[in-house]
């Protein structure tokens with residue numbers, strides 16, 4: 001939250017000049033009156049009165065004009081300090097209020113700074129329309145004002161983000177009472193165009209003076225707690241917690257760093273081998289991205305891919321992965337296949353079929369050597385556009401694998417509707433196979449179903465020989481896991497891809 005110094009009023013120079021002129025006129029009139037002989041004093045008096053009257057009139061005209069100007073100025077100042085829709089203070093003004101509230105140290109009345117974010121507001125905008133959504137925001141602002149009594153203790157910081165200062169007596173129970181009172185009002189349905197609309201909110205709370213003594217830091221704490229609440233899902237309010245929120249802060253820094261990292265070539269690919277159960281031969285590699293961070297070392301994709309999906313960097317990062325994987329595979333002596341992971345976000349933002357076609361054309365990789373991995377989440381509300389892209393990718397001769405099968409979507413309908421070439425059973429089912437009968441039953445059912453749909457099956461995450469034996473007997477086609485080979489930088493440790501084919505699994 002930036003802090004803007006309050007602007008002082010313009011000195012009314014003209015007003016002082018005119019008042020001086022009037023006073024001068026008055027003194028001059030008195031002086032003339034005193035000099036004038038008694039017999040012509042009446043005429044002089046009338047002249048003097050006229051001068052005084054003209055001055056007074058000029059003063060009145062000027063005063064009215066100046067007053068109007070000052071009023072206009074106040075309106076402009078109000079507009080720039082307050083949000084136009086709700087009339088609540090905006091970010092800059094609230095920042096000043098927060099500073100004033102904290103004071104210089106003499107005034108240490110405890111309060112909670114709460115940031116509130118109306119959940120799924122974009123969706124509400126689409127469903128209700130902008131006018132009705134504006135009404136909702138207006139009503140939300142009115143309820144905040146009503147709670148605060150003093151309008152300056154709440155603010156609209158941006159589209160659907162509000163802030164409120166909640167005073168309390170420093171004790172937990174009182175804070176709880178205040179929050180109950182506030183939420184009782186904010187959670188009541190909102191009437192928009194004769195419809196009752198229920199909303200949920202995410203919130204972050206920082207306490208003064210317990211969490212921080214400086215206004216800027218307090219605002220940052222509340223912001224971090226809000227980010228953590230939003231990351232948790234919806235309808236959650238969190239209080240600032242140093243350890244948890246510093247982690248969120250780390251993620252934020254990482255998120256801002258991605259653009260630079262991509263430009264400076266910090267992303268690289270590791271490759272994990274995949275084998276055929278039947279022949280024991282290595283048949284391909286899965287390309288897995290790594291971030292070689294100058295300070296943090298090797299960062300796992302599990303940490304930065306979700307961030308990249310949120311901040312939009314997933315599109316250029318994925319393009320880099322696809323290009324790099326195809327380019328690398330095209331140099332292999334052994335014509336092994338390469339698997340590349342795709343993110344559902346890519347399908348919403350670009351034409352993935354067009355990107356795939358370009359990658360093949362520019363690198364010269366044969367289409368049947370590329371396999372694209374998508375996850376089940378892509379099939380929740382799948383659009384016609386996405387289905388069309390998947391079909392066009394298959395028409396190019398590239399195969400499509402369903403990754404992490406069993407971890408996401410509960411409906412299996414999409415398996416019927418889309419002809420995947422392969423299904424990759426997730427590591428969570430594979431890892432306990434030797435000890436868990438339930439996992440065995442699931443895997444047998446999945447293998448039976450995939451075979452009847454004419455899909456190949458890869459088991460991921462095989463890290464012990466017993467599990468591998470069970471999977472082979474159960475009828476899996478391909479294997480991948482630490483037991484057979486960890487992801488590695490193949491430029492540093494070249495292997496089979498540069499040699500003649502070799503057996504890696506015992507037949």
Ligand code: C2E
Pocket residue numbers: 272287288289300301302305318321341342343373403404427460461462463480481482483487
């Ligand atoms: P995934 O696509 O399911 O990749 C398999 C993950 O399981 C890899 O983790 C791999 O190192 C790990 N793994 C394989 N075998 C074993 C095993 O035997 N034991 C254990 N403990 N782990 C095993 P990694 O490389 O950390 O990747 C994690 C996830 O990040 C990937 O899961 C994928 O969803 C995502 N990811 C990786 N690279 C990319 C990428 O280029 N683009 C996108 N969109 N996502 C990627």
Ligand code: MG
Pocket residue numbers: 286341373403
């Ligand atoms: Mg994968």
Ligand code: MG
Pocket residue numbers: 403404424426460
């Ligand atoms: Mg997987």
